[in-house]
Amino acid sequence: MVPVPPVLPVDEVRAAIAADDWTLADTLLARHHEQLAAIVLQFASPLRNDSLWLDLLRQQNALVDELREARDGAEAALARLHADRRGANAWLRELA
Numbered sequence: 001m002v003p004v005p006p007v008l009p010v011d012e013v014r015a016a017i018a019a020d021d022w023t024l025a026d027t028l029l030a031r032h033h034e035q036l037a038a039i040v041l042q043f044a045s046p047l048r049n050d051s052l053w054l055d056l057l058r059q060q061n062a063l064v065d066e067l068r069e070a071r072d073g074a075e076a077a078l079a080r081l082h083a084d085r086r087g088a089n090a091w092l093r094e095l096a
Contacts, residue, residue, distance in 0.1 A: 003043065005056045006035040013063055017070045025067050032060065 009028045016025035036056070 003039045005039065005053060006032055008032055008056060008059050008063065010059075010063060013067060017067055020074055022067075022071055029060070029064060029067065036060075 009032055013025050013028050016022075016028065040053075
């Protein structure tokens with residue numbers, strides 16, 4: 001019997017990213033990784049359809065990269081927002 005890989009939760013991870021729910025996105029990817037590892041560990045011999053598994057690994061890595069980029073972008077935007085706020089507060093102090 002050839003195992004069937006678990007479905008990568010792309011839409012759910014992207015929805016979590018869009019909602020800035022980094023914990024949920026991480027949890028979804030971690031759960032998928034655990035499911036994948038559990039299947040692979042069941043088989044002592046090499047998997048028959050390696051290309052299917054390698055493709056899934058590439059997709060998973062791409063989704064992890066997408067999550068990382070979105071998180072980094074949100075962190076950068078937050079840093080800019082804080083810097084702008086400090087600048088605005090400095091102007092307000094000068095005008096007072």
